[in-house]
Amino acid sequence: MRIITGLLKGRTIPYNPRQQGDIRLTSSLLKEALFAMLGPDLHDQAFLDLCAGCGQIGLEAHSRGARVVLNEPNRQRAAHLETICRQWELEDIDLRRTWAQDLIPDLQEQNQRFDIAYLDPPYRDLLEGQPLVLALLHCFAAADLLTPAGLLFVQHPRQLDLPAEVDQIAVLRRRDYGNTTLSSYQNIAC
Numbered sequence: 084m085r086i087i088t089g090l091l092k093g094r095t096i097p098y099n100p101r102q103q104g105d106i107r108l109t110s111s112l113l114k115e116a117l118f119a120m121l122g123p124d125l126h127d128q129a130f131l132d133l134c135a136g137c138g139q140i141g142l143e144a145h146s147r148g149a150r151v152v153l154n155e156p157n158r159q160r161a162a163h164l165e166t167i168c169r170q171w172e173l174e175d176i177d178l179r180r181t182w183a184q185d186l187i188p189d190l191q192e193q194n195q196r197f198d199i200a201y202l203d204p205p206y207r208d209l210l211e212g213q214p215l216v217l218a219l220l221h222c223f224a225a226a227d228l229l230t231p232a233g234l235l236f237v238q239h240p241r242q243l244d245l246p247a248e249v250d251q252i253a254v255l256r257r258r259d260y261g262n263t264t265l266s267s268y269q270n271i272a273c
Contacts, residue, residue, distance in 0.1 A: 084108065084139045087115060088123050089146030091171065098137045103160045106136045109203065109238065113260040117236060118143060120267070121199065125149035131190075131200040131228070133183045133219070138164045140201050145176055149199070154179040154186050183219050184210060191226040198230050203238035214243055224249040229270035237266045 084096040100106070117140070126148035132141030135155040145151045153176055155161045161180040168176050179186055183204060202219055210218035216239045227250070229235060235252060239245060241264045247254045251272035258265050 084111075084137065086143055086146045087118060089143075089148065091142065091146035094171070096137055096139055096142060096167065098163075103137065103163045104157060106160075107206065108137065109139060110260055110263070113238070113263060113265055114139065114143065116258065116260070117201075117265065118147070121147075121234075123147055125199070128198040129196065129230070131197040133186070133200060133202050133223070134204040135164060136160060136203070138167065140203070141176070142167070142173075144199070144201075145173060150175065150177075152177040152179060152190075152195075152197075154181065154183060156180060156182045184222055187219070187222050187226045187228070190228055195228065196230045196233070197228055198233050200229065200233070200235045201238075202235065206240045214239075216240075216243065217245065220245060221249055224252050224268075227251065227272070231270060231272065233270045235268040235270075237268065239264055239266065 086092055086094045125144055128149045130144040130149035130151045132153050135141050135153040138153055141151045141153040155164055164178055204215045204219055208215035241259055241262050245266050252268040253271045255267045255269050
């Protein structure tokens with residue numbers, strides 16, 4: 084996993100499944116497509132990586148100048164992300180260590196808003212009987228965490244149909260990458 088462009092261009096994100104746990108990594112193709120949509124300059128953009136995993140999406144956003152909040156509830160992966168941030172001297176990344184469904188109301192209470200958010204939870208996990216990605220999408224939309232015209236990108240299994248609108252966000256496009264779909268939503272509230 085290599086950083087594509089920006090301040091950290093060319094750096095490899097170290098990841099060892101034995102130490103940090105086996106997770107599904109975002110494909111290079113999907114990551115490149117996402118950041119092609121966002122562009123090389125994300126300066127002054129607030130970026131939330133709600134389910135960071137190994138941190139590849141949030142670190143790429145930071146490399147492009149975004150102010151990043153990384154969230155990873157797994158203790159080993161969060162410690163690994165903290166080590167990367169320390170070794171790469173990334174003191175301005177805000178690393179959180181809580182379940183996404185608990186972080187969302189905390190961010191709402193803190194009146195935080197994001198220009199871009201990325202949601203990629205474990206595909207097989209459930210929350211209150213429904214797929215975690217769907218539950219978090221509803222929770223995120225209800226919390227109103229996006230700036231006006233802000234974007235939410237949701238990575239999910241291809242066979243899971245997400246709603247076209249949830250509260251004040253509406254889908255802009257969906258693209259399939261193998262068995263994965265990237266759905267992009269925009270805040271449509273005025």
